[in-house]
Amino acid sequence: MLEIECPFCGSRDEREFVYGGPAGPRRPDDPEGVSDTGWVDRLIVPENPLGPVLEHWWHLRGCGEWVTIRRDTQTHETNEARREQCR
Amino acid sequence: MQRYSIFSLARHALAGHRNWQRAWRSPPLKEKYEVIIVGAGGHGLATAYYLAKNHGVTDVAVLERGWLGGGNVARNTVTVRSNYLRDESIPFYVKSVKLFEGLTRELNFNLMYSKRGMVDIVQTYPKLRNLRRRMLAMDIFGSTYKPMTVSEIRRRIPALTGGGTDSRLPIIAGMLHPDAAVSRHDAVAWGYARAADGRGVSIHEHTEVKSLRRGSDGAINGVETSRGEVAAEKVALAVSGHTTTLTETAGLRLPLRTFNLTAFVSEPVKPVINMIVNCPDLGVYLSQSDKGELIVGGAPDPGQSFRRDIKQTVFEDSVCAMLELFPAFKRLKLLRQWGGHLDFAHDASPIMSTTDVPGLFVSAGWWGGYKAIPAGGLTLAHLVATGEPHPLMAPFTLNRFRNLEFISETGTTAVF
Numbered sequence: 332m333l334e335i336e337c338p339f340c341g342s343r344d345e346r347e348f349v350y351g352g353p354a355g356p357r358r359p360d361d362p363e364g365v366s367d368t369g370w371v372d373r374l375i376v377p378e379n380p381l382g383p384v385l386e387h388w389w390h391l392r393g394c395g396e397w398v399t400i401r402r403d404t405q406t407h408e409t410n411e412a413r414r415e416q417c418r
Numbered sequence: 419m420q421r422y423s424i425f426s427l428a429r430h431a432l433a434g435h436r437n438w439q440r441a442w443r444s445p446p447l448k449e450k451y452e453v454i455i456v457g458a459g460g461h462g463l464a465t466a467y468y469l470a471k472n473h474g475v476t477d478v479a480v481l482e483r484g485w486l487g488g489g490n491v492a493r494n495t496v497t498v499r500s501n502y503l504r505d506e507s508i509p510f511y512v513k514s515v516k517l518f519e520g521l522t523r524e525l526n527f528n529l530m531y532s533k534r535g536m537v538d539i540v541q542t543y544p545k546l547r548n549l550r551r552r553m554l555a556m557d558i559f560g561s562t563y564k565p566m567t568v569s570e571i572r573r574r575i576p577a578l579t580g581g582g583t584d585s586r587l588p589i590i591a592g593m594l595h596p597d598a599a600v601s602r603h604d605a606v607a608w609g610y611a612r613a614a615d616g617r618g619v620s621i622h623e624h625t626e627v628k629s630l631r632r633g634s635d636g637a638i639n640g641v642e643t644s645r646g647e648v649a650a651e652k653v654a655l656a657v658s659g660h661t662t663t664l665t666e667t668a669g670l671r672l673p674l675r676t677f678n679l680t681a682f683v684s685e686p687v688k689p690v691i692n693m694i695v696n697c698p699d700l701g702v703y704l705s706q707s708d709k710g711e712l713i714v715g716g717a718p719d720p721g722q723s724f725r726r727d728i729k730q731t732v733f734e735d736s737v738c739a740m741l742e743l744f745p746a747f748k749r750l751k752l753l754r755q756w757g758g759h760l761d762f763a764h765d766a767s768p769i770m771s772t773t774d775v776p777g778l779f780v781s782a783g784w785w786g787g788y789k790a791i792p793a794g795g796l797t798l799a800h801l802v803a804t805g806e807p808h809p810l811m812a813p814f815t816l817n818r819f820r821n822l823e824f825i826s827e828t829g830t831t832a833v834f
C-alpha cells in the first residue's frame with residue numbers, strides 16, 4: 332500500500348487516489364524541430380527503470396488535487412510529492 | 419532421453435525407483451555457443467526446443483538467473499485460450515492452443531492438460547457488444563465463442579449465486595470459449611527443458627546475465643554472466659519484466675513498461691467449478707486446480723513496478739469482485755499469493771523481433787504469455803534460425819511502432 336503525500340491534505344492512503352499515468356517527458360519547446368522518428372520514440376518509448384519514476388496521481392476521493400510523485404519501482408518508496416502545475 | 423511410459427514406470431517401480439535419469443543434464447558452461455537464450459522460462463525453453471527440433475540448431479545455451487521454471491512460467495494462472503480481438507492475434511493464439519493440445523505426447527511429459535472451457539460473465543452492454551465482435555472475428559480464424567444465456571450459465575456453474583437481478587451489476591449474458599484449457603505450469607517448463615536437453619541444448623541455471631556485449635561493428639558478440647563471459651553471435655532475450663534492463667546495457671531502448679500482475683489461491687476444497695470463469699466487467703477470473711484450490715487473478719497494479727508481492731488494494735479489489743459473484747466463497751481461507759513482472763508494450767501486444775542491434779532478438783511484451791509458449795517458441799526459433807519472421811509473428815515485430823501499425827489488444831480481463 333502506498334502512502335501518498337498530498338500537498339493539500341498531507342499523507343494519505345493510496346486508496347483515496349487514482350493512478351494518473353507517468354509524468355513527462357516534457358513536450359519539446361519546438362515541436363517542429365523533432366523528427367517523425369523522434370516523435371514516435373518520445374511518445375511510445377518510456378523510461379522503465381529499476382528505480383524512481385515520476386507519475387501523476389489524482390486525489391479523487393479526497394481534495395481532488397492532481398499530484399506528481401517520485402516512486403521507486405522496486406521499493407514503492409515515494410517522495411518529492413508536489414502539486415501538479417499544468418496538465 | 420529416457421522415455422516415460424507405463425512400462426518404464428512399472429520397470430522402475432520393480433527396481434525400487436533407483437535408476438531414474440535426471441530429466442536434464444548440468445553441462446559445464448562453454449566459452450562460445452551458436453545461440454544464447456537468456457531466460458529458462460516457458461518461452462526461452464520452447465525456443466531452444468524448436469531451434470533444435472525444427473532447425474537442427476543444437477549448439478544452444480539457455481542461461482537462467484534463478485532456477486528453471488521459477489520465473490513467470492510459475493507465476494500465472496495456467497489458462498490457455500485464443501479469444502483475442504485482432505486479425506493478427508487470433509491465428510497466433512489458435513496455433514498456440516493447437517500446439518498445446520498435442521504437447522504432452524510430443525514432449526513425452528504429462529502436462530495434465532485439461533480442456534475445460536472458459537465462460538465470460540457479462541454484466542454490461544458495452545462488454546457484450548465487444549464480445550460479440552470478438553465472436554465474429556474469432557469465427558473467421560477458427561477459434562470459438564458461443565453465446566450463453568443466464569440460465570445456462572447458472573446451470574453450468576451452480577456456485578455462481580451472485581449477480582442477480584437486484585444486484586449492482588446483474589449478469590446479462592455469457593460467452594463460452596470451449597477451446598480454453600488449463601495445464602500444469604511446472605510440467606510445461608520441465609517438459610520443454612527435458613526435450614530440449616535431449617536434443618543437445620545446454621541449460622545453465624544460476625547463471626545470471628548481467629549485460630550484453632557488443633563488438634566493434636555494433637553487433638552482439640556475447641553476454642557477461644555471473645560465471646564469466648560467454649560468446650555468441652545470436653542472443654535471444656526471453657526475460658519478461660527485465661527485458662529493458664538488459665537491452666539498455668546494449669544501448670537499446672524498447673517501448674515496454676514493467677508492471678506487477680498477481681494471483682492467489684484458496685485452501686483446497688471439493689470440486690465446485692469445472693470451468694474457467696472470467697468476469698471482465700468486474701476484473702477478476704478464477705478456476706479450480708486439480709488439487710482443489712481456487713486460483714484467482716485480477717487486474718495489474720496500475721503503476722510501473724518491479725515487485726513480486728501483492729498490494730493490499732489490488733488484492734482487496736480482486737476479492738471484492740469475486741465475492742460479488744460468488745458470495746459463498748467468503749468463507750474460504752486464502753493460502754498463498756504470487757506476483758510476476760509483466761512487461762507491457764505500448765499497444766499491449768507482444769514483441770517478437772530482431773532489433774537495431776544485429777544478432778539481438780527479443781521476445782517480450784507478453785501479457786498472458788503462458789498460453790503463447792508453444793507458438794512463441796516456434797516462431798522465435800524460426801526468426802533466430804532463418805533471420806526471417808515466421809508468418810504468424812510477422813505483425814509483431816518492432817517495426818510496427820515505427821510505422822504506427824499498432825495491434826491494440828486489451829486483455830480479456832483487466833480494465834487497463
